[in-house]
Amino acid sequence: MNWNLLGHDWAVDLLGEHIARGQMRHAYLLTGPRGVGRRTLALKMAQALNCTQPPVPGEPCGACRSCTQIERMQHPDLTVVQAEQEGGVLKVDQVRELQRSLALHPYEARYRVALLLRFEEAHPSAMNALLKTLEEPAPQVVLLLTAESAERLLPTIVSRCEVLRLRPMPLEQASRGLQSRWGLPEQQAELLAHISSGRLGFALQLHQEPERMAQRQVWLDDQTRLLSANRVERFAYVDPLWKDKEALRRVLLVWLSYWRDVLMKASGASAPITNLDHQEDIERLAQSVGRQAAHRSAAAIERSLERLERNVNPRLVAEVLMLDLPKI
Numbered sequence: 001m002n003w004n005l006l007g008h009d010w011a012v013d014l015l016g017e018h019i020a021r022g023q024m025r026h027a028y029l030l031t032g033p034r035g036v037g038r039r040t041l042a043l044k045m046a047q048a049l050n051c052t053q054p055p056v057p058g059e060p061c062g063a064c065r066s067c068t069q070i071e072r073m074q075h076p077d078l079t080v081v082q083a084e085q086e087g088g089v090l091k092v093d094q095v096r097e098l099q100r101s102l103a104l105h106p107y108e109a110r111y112r113v114a115l116l117l118r119f120e121e122a123h124p125s126a127m128n129a130l131l132k133t134l135e136e137p138a139p140q141v142v143l144l145l146t147a148e149s150a151e152r153l154l155p156t157i158v159s160r161c162e163v164l165r166l167r168p169m170p171l172e173q174a175s176r177g178l179q180s181r182w183g184l185p186e187q188q189a190e191l192l193a194h195i196s197s198g199r200l201g202f203a204l205q206l207h208q209e210p211e212r213m214a215q216r217q218v219w220l221d222d223q224t225r226l227l228s229a230n231r232v233e234r235f236a237y238v239d240p241l242w243k244d245k246e247a248l249r250r251v252l253l254v255w256l257s258y259w260r261d262v263l264m265k266a267s268g269a270s271a272p273i274t275n276l277d278h279q280e281d282i283e284r285l286a287q288s289v290g291r292q293a294a295h296r297s298a299a300a301i302e303r304s305l306e307r308l309e310r311n312v313n314p315r316l317v318a319e320v321l322m323l324d325l326p327k328i
Contacts, residue, residue: 003044004062006177006200007169008037012044014164019048020058025162026137029119029145029153032166035202038146041166042115046070046078049142050109066109077109082117087246090122095129102133102141112138116145120152127154134160168198171272178203194276195257219254220278227328234322242314249308252321256301262286263294285328293326300324 003012011030018024028045030038047060047067054060060067069075081098083090098114106112116122116130133143134157143161150158150165169177171193177200178189184207195216196203206212226234241248261273265286273282286294304321308314 003041003048003060005037005040005044006181007173008041008166011041011164011166015041015045016048016058018058019045020056024049024142026141027134027143027145027161029147029150029158029161029163030166031147031149031163033148033168033197033199035196035199035205036166036168037199037201038166039115039117040201041164042144042146043070043073045144046075046113046115046142049111049113050075050077070113073115075109075113076107077112078115079112080115080117083121085246086118086121087249088121090116090119090126092123092125092129095122095126099129099133102138106140110140112141114141114143116143118147119145119157120147120149122153124154127157131156131160168196169200171198174198174200174203178207182207191276194272194274197257197274216254219251220258220275222251223255223258224281226322227326229327231322234325235319238315238318238322242318245308245314248314248318249305252301252305252308256298256305258282259294259298259301262289263291263298266291266294288328289326297325 002009003016005012015028028042030042032038044060047062047070048054048058050066050070051060052064052066062068062071066075070078073080079098079101081090081094098116102112102114104112119127122130133141137143145153145157145161147153150163168174171190174193174196175186175189178184178192179186182204184192188207192203192206195206206216222237226237229237241251257274258278261275261278261282262285264271264273265283266289273279275282289297300321304317307317
């Protein structure tokens with residue numbers, strides 16, 4: 001049993017067994033980094049729960065009306081709840097509306113499935129509102145929550161869910177999967193596997209949306225230029241950027257991956273780097289700045305990301321980082 005998924009075999013086996021035996025938990029929490037496959041696995045489970053022509057118990061056919069509607073997230077007994085945009089806030093009114101729909105019997109399927117995506121973005125009041133549903137679940141309701149980590153949710157939420165912690169795939173396995181299933185050339189598949197750090201969903205996004213790869217290159221070029229820029233030039237660069245918190249977060253994640261590569265090279269580590277297409281530049285920068293400066297730079301970006309998560313003023317976060325990065 002693999003639900004036509006690459007990776008996460010242990011999770012598929014566990015969930016499939018729960019469904020086949022009729023021993024489903026009323027709520028599951030799928031955690032892991034963005035792009036690791038949390039939403040895909042949740043949708044596959046929704047299919048397995050409500051498939052009308054399962055080849056074997058716990059296995060969705062993927063072809064019946066129920067399976068195809070769930071794949072498109074258009075099934076009448078599937079409710080998807082999420083913040084309006086990544087980095088936004090999932091509001092309490094959205095949870096209350098969900099609760100009203102879950103009080104109804106399924107329209108046509110065996111189970112009503114609620115898919116709450118990126119639930120770490122839920123407002124505390126929204127998390128608290130969901131507790132009643134978790135404490136008193138209806139018999140024909142299954143809740144599937146996704147989040148980057150259980151630690152970012154209320155402990156009372158986590159304790160009422162079956163937690164499955166998803167991990168990225170080994171880089172070689174991800175590369176082979178991109179080649180065999182999606183027909184990517186070997187060099188491109190290897191590069192995307194490295195950039196995504198084995199997160200197959202993120203690798204596919206980069207492949208299917210070339211503009212994201214182009215934007216990544218722009219941000220890496222910007223960072224190289226800023227390393228030799230003065231303070232005025234650095235502040236001018238981040239002035240428009242801090243006004244879009246999610247865009248700032250994405251820039252910082254790209255820069256962080258680069259500085260981690262520099263740190264590994266400066267430390268003489270044998271682990272594979274993320275930005276495989278910038279290997280020569282990374283090696284030169286590692287020789288130029290050394291291990292301590294590389295460590296300070298990576299740590300400064302990590303602090304900036306943590307401050308954004310704590311809703312520190314984005315302008316302050318961006319300008320402090322510009323002061324912390326080395327000048328070369």
